[in-house]
Amino acid sequence: MTQPMVSPKPWWPMEVGFFLIPVAAFFLFPLHLPLITEMMILALFAVSLDLVLGYAGIVSLGHAAFFGLGAYAAGILAQQGWGEPLSGLVFAGAVAGVVGLLTGVLVLRGSDLTRLMVTLGIGxxxxxxxxxxxWLTGGADGLQGVMVEPLLGAFQFDIFGHTAFWYAYAGLVVLFYVARRLVHSPFGLCLRGIKTNRLRMSALGSRVNLHLLAVYTVGAMMAGIAGGLLAQTTQFVSLDVLSFERSAEVLLVLVLGGPGRLYGGIIGAVAFTVMHEVLSGFTTHYWQxxxxLxxxxxxxxxxxxLLGLVDALRKRAARGTASAAAPERAA
Amino acid sequence: MLTVLVDGVAYGMLLFILACGLSVTMGLMNFINLAHGAFAMVGGYVTVIMLNDMGVPFLACLPAAFVLAALAGVVLERTLYVRLYKASHLDQVMFTIGLVFIAMATADYFMGAQQKLIQLPEFLRGRVGIGDAQISYYRLFIVLLCGLLAVGLQFALTRTRFGAQLRAAVDDGRVARGLGIDVSRLFAVTFAVGSGLAGLGGALGVELLGLDPTFAVRFMIYFLIVVAVGGTDSIVGPFLASLLLGIGDVAGKYYVPGIGSFIIYAIMVGVLIVRPQGLFARR
Incomplete structure (x- = not known):
């Protein structure tokens, strides 16, 4: 094979366009900025789960553990007087990453059911x-008194959520870029190999457990940063950031969008948030x-x-026009 | 001390009745079913409606709870679950979480979000003093009933033709099928019985565990612990795991209330790290 298996993947114009949509949304829906900010944070959270689940095939029922850890880490840091947001975010990612590394060792053992139980148990x-x-977290009342300083020393977190919006947007874009680089690297290819056939990958000399541990840690770190973003933009942390429902919710978001393709997490987050808003609009109580359903x-x-549906439709259309080359997926 | 022990045993026995169906079905089809608690909830609400609104005696409610939950189980199994046996574990998890959400919202819609209470019949109220311990009749009743059921289940599993077929199918479904055992029918029956037992457990548990729409999620974790710790290839494993969990949980909440359920989760994670196949598994 002369051609390298992995070439740096160029950004499609469509992908760039995709990330301009939030910018357009900023001007189109100025009254819904907090909602869109939350949507972007959820998207980042779902992308972090996609690395673990969609690419490495680890079914986790406790991914909220890392989201919550990050949220509390950033929140408590700001509450204790260190209100600088960017370093707070790094701290949130580091705390979640360290816990991810430590617990990842446990998660690697056993079957799907055991993994499910261990991740659930840790959560x-x-x-x-x-x-x-x-005394540390405020318990069921939530963490009060989170004071976040202006971003880069210049942009105050305002009441309209302008700064929060751009802050979350930047976080999403930067970390999505990292995730994209990761899954298109040889490392990402290894992960997909492990997911498809673990035994064969270890026979090929791939250090399976090390790879899984690495991606679990990275996923935990990204989830922690997403949690940190939530804590800093809302200046509050409630106990439900760690709840089972949040773990289930992010799973749903990812499955809704389509796991194993990065964009699934973002599409899922948008679909989920819109669905939530619309459904709880006419049945507040019973939207569950x-x-x-x-x-x-x-x-x-x-x-x-959703992305799977798009793929299926596209395939059907391609068959209709008799195009020989199968269109490669964007993500 | 004795009170805690009896309470723990009663609690554990109840958990066993609730969870044993789950462990058998998981072992049989390798299907991760998080909606098991929903069937228990069916049994609980059947009891509440029959006892409070229709005036049926408590002891007559229990079989009804069993039958209706089993019916719900077999209908869902034949129409929906059966399509997912070959699906990935992720799909199974998502599907059953969806069922739980539907069950919770439905229970909330028809029965309200508040906790339901029932009035136990006269002969189950009151307590008996043994030494300096006070033990309620109802807990003794549960220990007795669930103990009998456990013995009956063990007998059915080890001594009957059906039990032998079931064990064969759990061991190796393909070979069992090759020997002419109708595994699909076997599974439907087992699923119905398991759901029915969950319904019965839910009915018995209204008084002990409390019943509200979040029941299905609250105890899902406990059921999964029983299955994961007990293993899925016998009924003795889940039984011992249930007792351990019941006593551990009651004792933990009694002696060290400050850390609550933390101990239970810690024990579970610990067990799974040392024995990923479960504490009492043969492998």
Whole structure:
């Protein structure tokens, strides 16, 4: 094989255009900025899970553990007087990353069910710990008094959410770039190999566990940064950042968009937020019912999520026009 | 001390009845079913409605809870679950979480979000003093009933033809199929019985565990712990795991209330690290 397996993937014009959509949204929906900010944070969280689940195939029921850790790390740092946002974000990512590294060793053992239980158990342990450590986390009342200083010393976090919007946008773009580089690197290729056939990859000499541990740590770090972003932009941390429901929610977001293709997380976050807004608009209390229904239908009829549907349609169209070359996926 | 022990045993026995169906179905089809608690919830609400609104005696409610939950189980199994046996674990997880959400919202819509209470019949109220310990009749009743059920299940599994087929299918589904065992039918029956037992457990648990729409999620974790720690290839493993969990949880909450459920999760993670296949698994 003369051609290298992995060439640096050029950015498609469509991809650049995709990331201009939030910029357009900034001017189109000036009253919904906090919502869009939250959407972008959710998207980043889902992308971090995509690395772990979509690319490495680790089914986690406790990814919120890292999101929550990051949120509390950034929040507590700011509450204790270190309000500089960027270093707070780095701190959030570092704390979540270290815990991810330590717990990742445990997660690698056993079957899918064992992994599920260990990730769930670790998530619940952190939830209980945060619940009981009133003096540090504020317990069930949430973390009060988070004071975040102006971004870069110049941009105050304003009441309209302008700064928060651009801050979250920058976070999403930068980390998405990192994730994109990662999955298109030889490392990312290895991960996909492991997901497809673990035994064969180890027979080829790939250090399977080391790779899985690395991607789990990176995923934890990104989730932590997403949590830190949430804490800093809302200047509040509530206990539910660590809850099981949040872990389930991010799974849903990713499955909704389509796992294993990075953009799935973002599309899923948009679809989920819109769905949430619309559904809870006419049934405030029972929107969970519709959420469940969507999940069930999704699994029964559209396994690849929204992007999977798009792919299927595109394939059908390609068959119609008899184009020989299969169109390569964008992500 | 004795009170804690009896409470723990009663709690553990109840958990066993609730979770044993899950462990058998997981072992049989390698299907991750997070919606098991929803069937328990069906049983609980059936009891509440029959007892409070229709005036049916408590002991008559229990079989009804079993039958209706089993019915719900077999209908869902034949129509929906059966499509997902070959799907990935992620799809199974997502699908059953969806079912849980639907069950929770439905229960909330029809029954309200508040906790439901039932009035136990006269002969189950009150306590008996043994030494300086006070033990409620109801807990003794649960220990007795669930103990009998556990013995009956163990008997059915080890001594009957159906049990032998079931064990064969759990061991190696393909070979069992090759020997002419109708694994699909076997699974439907097992799923129905498992759901029914969960319903029965839910009915018994209204008084002990409390019943509200979040029941399905709150105890999902406990069921999974029983299955993960007990292993899926016998009924003795989940039984011992349930007792351990029940006693550990009650004792933990009694002696060190400050750290709450933390101990349980820590024990589970610890066990799974040392024995990823479960504490009582053969492998």
């Amino acid at each position: 619940m342990m952190l939830f209980e710990a945060a619940n009981k450590m009133n 019912f519709w959420l469940g 969507v999940l069930v239908l999704l699994v029964l009829f559209a396994r690849g999520g």
